[in-house]
Structure formats: C-alpha cells, structure tokens
Amino acid sequence: MLKAVQRPVTLVGGLEVPTWALGLAALGALAALAMPQSPLALPIVRCRVKPSGKYFWPMNPIKRDRLTGKRIADVYFADPDYPxxxxxxxxxxxxxxxxxxxxxxxxxxxxxxxxxxxxxxxxxxxxxxxxxxxxxxxxxxxxxxxxxxxxxxxxxxxxxxxxxxxxxxxxxxxxxxxxxxxxxxxxxxxxxxxxxxxxxxxxxxxxxxxxxxxxxxxxxxxxxxxxxxxx
CATH class of the missing domain: 2.70.70.10 (Glucose Permease (Domain IIA))
Known part of the structure; x- marks a missing residue:
C-alpha cells in the first residue's frame, strides 16, 4: 500500500513549512494557553497599585453633631444600640x-x-x-x-x-x-x-x-x- 505523502505548506512570503511542524506549533500554543503560569493565560492589563498615602472620607457632606459640629455616624462599630x-x-x-x-x-x-x-x-x-x-x-x-x-x-x-x-x-x-x-x-x-x-x-x-x-x-x-x- 502506498503511503500518503504530506506536502509542505507554503506560507505568505513563499516560505515552505512541513505539515508536522505546524501541528507541533499548534499543540504548543494550546498548551501555553492552558497553563495558569503561562504569560499567555494572564490578563493583558493588570492593576498595579501605587499607594499615595492620601486618605479621604467616603462621603461629603456627612451628618454632624448640632452642638459640637463634629462628624457623627448613625450607627457605630458593634453599636450597643443596634437591634x-x-x-x-x-x-x-x-x-x-x-x-x-x-x-x-x-x-x-x-x-x-x-x-x-x-x-x-x-x-x-x-x-x-x-x-x-x-x-x-x-x-x-x-x-x-x-x-x-x-x-x-x-x-x-x-x-x-x-x-x-x-x-x-x-x-x-x-x-x-x-x-x-x-x-x-x-x-x-x-x-x-x-x-x-x-x-x-x-x-x-x-x-x-x-x-x-x-x-x-x-x-x-x-x-x-x-x-x-x-x-
């Protein structure tokens, strides 16, 4: 029985690449995508926080005490008056x-x-x-x-x-x-x-x-x- 002959694939620019080489390249790309540690599996953009040392109140204005003028909360941490x-x-x-x-x-x-x-x-x-x-x-x-x-x-x-x-x-x-x-x-x-x-x-x-x-x-x-x- 005659064996099928795999002809090289001609890519853009006239370069001929054996079919088996293209198959190996495809398998390698799939493996890289599947591996969590691969750079290809990571997001393209990643948040990199650079602390500025600045802090802000989460709201403005906030309710204030009528006598002292100091900011107050409606309910505090572990507030004993909370139901x-x-x-x-x-x-x-x-x-x-x-x-x-x-x-x-x-x-x-x-x-x-x-x-x-x-x-x-x-x-x-x-x-x-x-x-x-x-x-x-x-x-x-x-x-x-x-x-x-x-x-x-x-x-x-x-x-x-x-x-x-x-x-x-x-x-x-x-x-x-x-x-x-x-x-x-x-x-x-x-x-x-x-x-x-x-x-x-x-x-x-x-x-x-x-x-x-x-x-x-x-x-x-x-x-x-x-x-x-x-x-």
Missing part, C-alpha cells in the same frame, strides 16, 4: 446632614488607593446588602466594603485612586433600608464579601476593625468634593 436581633454591627452607617433619604445618590469615594476585588450585587447569603464595592488597599493592608449602593461605578480588577468616586448612596436590596452608606474596614478576608458574623464577637474582632477609629485616629482623611444635590 440585637440583627447581630453585631460590622462597620459604621453614614448619612447626609439632613438625614432620611436626602443623601440618596450622593457620591461614595475610595478611602485610599487600591484594587477593586468585588463590585455588584451581594451574594445569596445576605441580599439585604444590595450592591457592594470591596477594595483592597495595599498601603494600610485592609479591605474596605461600601454597601447598600444604588450605583456601582467601578469593576473588578480596576485600580482606583484615593478619593475617586466608586458609587452612589442607595437603599440596599429592593430598597429595604433608609438611604445611607454602610462602610466597613476588613482586616481578615472573610469567606464571602457578603459576610455578617451575627452574634459571634470573636469573629467580628478578628475580621473587622472599627472604621470610625480608623478614620479619626489611624489616618488623617480629607474631604472629597462636596455633593450638591440637584433640586
């Missing part, structure tokens, strides 16, 4: 000066430079979060979680600058909350970004850090541009 049935409060709730839903749509800003690791609706564990933005900040080595957002203006993998707008104040999933920003400082990565430790104080203290203490004692944040609500 017990809802568990331990993991962060702080920030609201506009006029309270209620008057800050709906107010810009929410990045605490400092970082990389977005989550952006969008919370998972099935706790849909009441609504939209979340979670950012890893290599400077202070913490994550921030901004919750109950109406609009999400960033995407996963994006580098954000200190003070950059990342979303707007919302009312949580299906509008179940009065408009406000829930803001967390996370020091230990939880199982999911919709995490809530309920009554587990040990897990709360291992996973979270008091955002008010961080903002008023650890760093010196400046105000982002003041929001002017459209009338």
């Amino acid at each position: 017990r049935k809802l568990g331990l409060h993991t962060g702080i709730d920030l609201n506009g000066p006029e309270g209620g839903d008057t800050d709906l749509g107010q810009p929410v800003h990045a605490l400092t430079d970082g990389e977005v690791v989550f952006a969008g609706p919370a998972g099935p564990n706790d849909r009441s979060w609504g939209n979340l933005v979670v950012i890893w900040h290599p400077g202070p080595a913490v994550w921030t979680r901004s919750a109950h957002l109406r609009d999400v203006l960033v995407r996963v993998g994006q580098c954000v600058a200190a003070g950059q707008q990342i979303g707007t104040v919302g009312k949580g999933w299906n509008g179940i909350h009065p408009a406000h920003l829930h803001f967390d400082i996370i020091v230990k990565k939880p199982a999911g970004w919709d995490d809530w430790p309920m009554h587990d104080r040990k897990r709360l203290e291992e996973t979270y850090y008091d955002p008010w203490k961080f903002l008023t004692e650890k760093v010196k944040p400046i105000d982002p541009p003041e929001w002017k609500k459209e009338r």
Whole structure:
C-alpha cells in the first residue's frame, strides 16, 4: 500500500513549512494557553497599585453633631444600640446632614488607593446588602466594603485612586433600608464579601476593625468634593 505523502505548506512570503511542524506549533500554543503560569493565560492589563498615602472620607457632606459640629455616624462599630436581633454591627452607617433619604445618590469615594476585588450585587447569603464595592488597599493592608449602593461605578480588577468616586448612596436590596452608606474596614478576608458574623464577637474582632477609629485616629482623611444635590 502506498503511503500518503504530506506536502509542505507554503506560507505568505513563499516560505515552505512541513505539515508536522505546524501541528507541533499548534499543540504548543494550546498548551501555553492552558497553563495558569503561562504569560499567555494572564490578563493583558493588570492593576498595579501605587499607594499615595492620601486618605479621604467616603462621603461629603456627612451628618454632624448640632452642638459640637463634629462628624457623627448613625450607627457605630458593634453599636450597643443596634437591634440585637440583627447581630453585631460590622462597620459604621453614614448619612447626609439632613438625614432620611436626602443623601440618596450622593457620591461614595475610595478611602485610599487600591484594587477593586468585588463590585455588584451581594451574594445569596445576605441580599439585604444590595450592591457592594470591596477594595483592597495595599498601603494600610485592609479591605474596605461600601454597601447598600444604588450605583456601582467601578469593576473588578480596576485600580482606583484615593478619593475617586466608586458609587452612589442607595437603599440596599429592593430598597429595604433608609438611604445611607454602610462602610466597613476588613482586616481578615472573610469567606464571602457578603459576610455578617451575627452574634459571634470573636469573629467580628478578628475580621473587622472599627472604621470610625480608623478614620479619626489611624489616618488623617480629607474631604472629597462636596455633593450638591440637584433640586
């Protein structure tokens, strides 16, 4: 029986390449794409955060005490006045000066430079979060979680600058909350970004850090541009 003769393939420019060589080249390319460590398997663009050392309050304006003029939160970290049935409060709730839903749509800003690791609706564990933005900040080595957002203006993998707008104040999933920003400082990565430790104080203290203490004692944040609500 006569064997089939494989003729060389002529490429552009007149170069003749044996068929078997093209086959090996194709297999090599497929293997490179399948290998996680291969440069071909990595994203073309990767976020490389360069900490600037700048810090910003996540909202401006924020509600202030009528007597002292100092900024205040509606609910604080592990607040004893928070409804017990809802568990331990993991962060702080920030609201506009006029309270209620008057800050709906107010810009929410990045605490400092970082990389977005989550952006969008919370998972099935706790849909009441609504939209979340979670950012890893290599400077202070913490994550921030901004919750109950109406609009999400960033995407996963994006580098954000200190003070950059990342979303707007919302009312949580299906509008179940009065408009406000829930803001967390996370020091230990939880199982999911919709995490809530309920009554587990040990897990709360291992996973979270008091955002008010961080903002008023650890760093010196400046105000982002003041929001002017459209009338």
